[in-house]
Amino acid sequence: MGDDARSFRTGTIGSYAAIGDSFTEGVGDPGPGGAYIGWADRLAVLLDDRVPEHTFRYANLAVRGRLLDQIVAEQVPRAMELAPDLVSFCAGGNDILRPGSDPDDVAQRYERAVADLTSRVGTVLVTTGFDTRHMPVLRHLRGKIATFTAHVRSIADTYDCPVLDLWSLKSVQDMRAWDTDRLHLSAEGHTRVALRAGQVLGLDVPADPDQEWPPQMPRGTMGVRRDNIQWAREHLVPWIGRRLRGESSGDHAAAKRPDLLPL
Numbered sequence: 001m002g003d004d005a006r007s008f009r010t011g012t013i014g015s016y017a018a019i020g021d022s023f024t025e026g027v028g029d030p031g032p033g034g035a036y037i038g039w040a041d042r043l044a045v046l047l048d049d050r051v052p053e054h055t056f057r058y059a060n061l062a063v064r065g066r067l068l069d070q071i072v073a074e075q076v077p078r079a080m081e082l083a084p085d086l087v088s089f090c091a092g093g094n095d096i097l098r099p100g101s102d103p104d105d106v107a108q109r110y111e112r113a114v115a116d117l118t119s120r121v122g123t124v125l126v127t128t129g130f131d132t133r134h135m136p137v138l139r140h141l142r143g144k145i146a147t148f149t150a151h152v153r154s155i156a157d158t159y160d161c162p163v164l165d166l167w168s169l170k171s172v173q174d175m176r177a178w179d180t181d182r183l184h185l186s187a188e189g190h191t192r193v194a195l196r197a198g199q200v201l202g203l204d205v206p207a208d209p210d211q212e213w214p215p216q217m218p219r220g221t222m223g224v225r226r227d228n229i230q231w232a233r234e235h236l237v238p239w240i241g242r243r244l245r246g247e248s249s250g251d252h253a254a255a256k257r258p259d260l261l262p263l
Helices: 038-048 068-074 076-082 093-097 103-118 138-159 187-200 221-245
Strands: 015-019 057-060 086-089 123-127 257-262
Touching: 015 038, 015 076, 038 057, 038 086, 038 187, 068 076, 068 103, 076 103, 076 257, 086 103, 093 103, 093 138, 103 123, 103 138, 123 138
Parallel strands: 015 057, 015 086, 086 123
Antiparallel strands: 057 257
């Protein structure tokens, strides 16, 4: 997937609302007071730096665990009500992870939301899936993620949306870009995504998001196996258990920044 969206240019962005799930909420990138930071918050800082002081406004409506239909019902109307200059729309990932999900069906519902958003707000930044070829468990879903990603790019062409193409962001294919749960980005991973999002919007960013990681000592087979067992015990088994019980990590969570406020 080529990153042809990098040439996209916007006018002055004075307000930004982020909608989505745990990825956009910032899970894996802990901040003060138990809140999360994440790529959207970091992108907001880059945008804030381009306008007069205290004039930029930002809302983050994302809630971990949300499925596409929940995002459309809860967050899209609020984003349209706020009517910011920019909305980032990242949804559908949790749907794709569910057994038996159909990426074509998810994409049809996703497109309806993009159509609604583009009719009411300024610019809508859409986000592809990650290339999961090197990730335990998720690599088995790579075909479904690729299909959904192709749909997202087609939808972006139809509605003239810039694309945050995570599939082509090679730096986040390194496991150091991921949190210990291997499902959410680490702080450095979120930073890389924010830098790429800035590039997509035509910003001069302070670092290259695809900068190579420092060399790392190779791990022995026993060490890797031990890490995998610990990960499965601490993260994979509880995650599967929640799915079987129909629970979500966001059942009692709310948006961390529901209004457009200065940073």
